[in-house]
Amino acid sequence: MKKQLLTISLMLSASAAFAQNDTLLFSDFNSDPSVYMQVGTFPPGISNDTNWYSYDLDQLADGSSSGRPGEWFWTQPFSDNDTAAQVSCMGSNSWTNDGVTPISNWMILPSIQIIDANATLYWKSAPRQTPRYLDGYKIVVSTTQNDLNNFTDTLFVASEYTSLNNQNAPFAFSSYTFNPGATANPLAPFIHGWDSTYTEFDPASDSSRMIGRLRPFNVSLAQYAGQSIYIAFLHDDIDDNLIAIDDIRVMGTDPTSIAENDLDFGLSVYPNPSSDQMNVKFELASAGKVSVELFDVSGKLVRFESFGTQGIGVQSRSISVNGLAAGIYHLKLQTEQGVAYTRVVVQ
Ligand SMILES: [Ca+2]
Ligand SMILES: [Ca+2]
Ligand SMILES: [Ca+2]
Structure with missing residues (x-):
């Protein structure tokens, strides 16, 4: 299992070599995104929309008593271990105390025109904690409108915590079940923290969990050459904790840059x-x-x-x-x- 995940990492990095150098879209979320992001607005289901959207489809209440918003929200880093450069990021809460119903928090990017096979999506993510209550999410794509039903392609899957099966070894990933579990498909799913490279355990701050650290990813958008697409970060986890996303960047060829x-x-x-x-x-x-x-x-x-x-x-x-x-x-x-x-x- 561990070997498979190392393969994922290598494959994700390899596509960077083909990226062209125009920035088609970027946000480090270090200033208030509500300037360009429609928060709480149902995406209108149109083509060529230049707005970002953050929408809470599930409407489940925050179960943590922290008063967190139901949708993706602008926030400070969640953990001591996030890099200083993060400054601020987008976060989403899955702590609902509802062990059956997944949340459905959508962050939809503006329409992006993909000219050729150079296009690549970059981003970083960090779960609040691993392996227990590890948050999962998906990156999905629409090639038509930004209606939620149009996001039929899945580009990336990060697994979520399902259960702890061995109470005696709470820091061992082998003690857990995740959904989806690791498979032979190198992109489906990714399990944050499994390879121990980008997570840290800080006993001074927290003795019961390993705290996630922002980890960079990239995935090719070559399959969308010649199309205008929407990319969405879908937090669809069942009752865990928090996920952070930062530094979303699409690189590629832009005739008007x-x-x-x-x-x-x-x-x-x-x-x-x-x-x-x-x-x-x-x-x-x-x-x-x-x-x-x-x-x-x-x-x-x-x-x-x-x-x-x-x-x-x-x-x-x-x-x-x-x-x-x-x-x-x-x-x-x-x-x-x-x-x-x-x-x-x-x-
Ligand atoms: Ca929600
Ligand atoms: Ca940031
Ligand atoms: Ca879960």
Whole structure:
């Protein structure tokens, strides 16, 4: 079992090597998220929503007598062992004293356009305690609207505590049952603390449990290339304690990012929309080979045009879009100095 979980960790890290360097979305939750997050609002079930949502679907009361909110809430770190850089984070409470009904706390991110297979989701999580009352959660994805029923894909599963089977060894993971239990699938589930790398036991502060520490994860979003998606953190635990999430970041290719506009080669396309010839205008700081690729919204390459070697300065070349289906395409300008993207419309 332990060996399987170490494999998870390696696989999660390996995908980072493919991540491109545009930040499509980021929050460290170090300032009040209610500026952009609709707290307590039922997500409207629409496309291309730029809001975050935090929604308490279960409406179960806090069983801890601490007065914690029913949904994901902005909070200070839960434990002594969280890193100083955490400052503050998002937390969610599952302590309900209801051993049957799962909670259902949803934190839904804004719509994110995934251009290509470089896209990667990064985040950190920490359960308040392990292994007893270990909190689990899921990361789920919708490829349509942000209605709760549309989150049909599961990207990541963290297991929750079910029972302590050996009262004599309360710090041994083998004394416990978790749900889901470890399987051969490296991403389903992850069990916080099992490999002892990111949890600590601090007897000075607490003699009855190991306290979680924020642990970084990442998972590829390559399967969503060409789609706009919603990602949600679903705390669906049955009666444990608390989970913390921090530093949510989506990296990938962004044709409109500031970073890429610094290196945009003055790229413009006209006429746009077009139904026949498109002129592609660009500027080179040094001579070199230039080519253009057109991708449809599913990320499929539909046209390639090499312009050969181009000289320094402003250049204009044309490509034909004749015969392409009407719709939105992504035009990629490839130069020896780098790439630039722009969105074009074929009518
Ligand atoms: Ca709740
Ligand atoms: Ca933080
Ligand atoms: Ca539980």
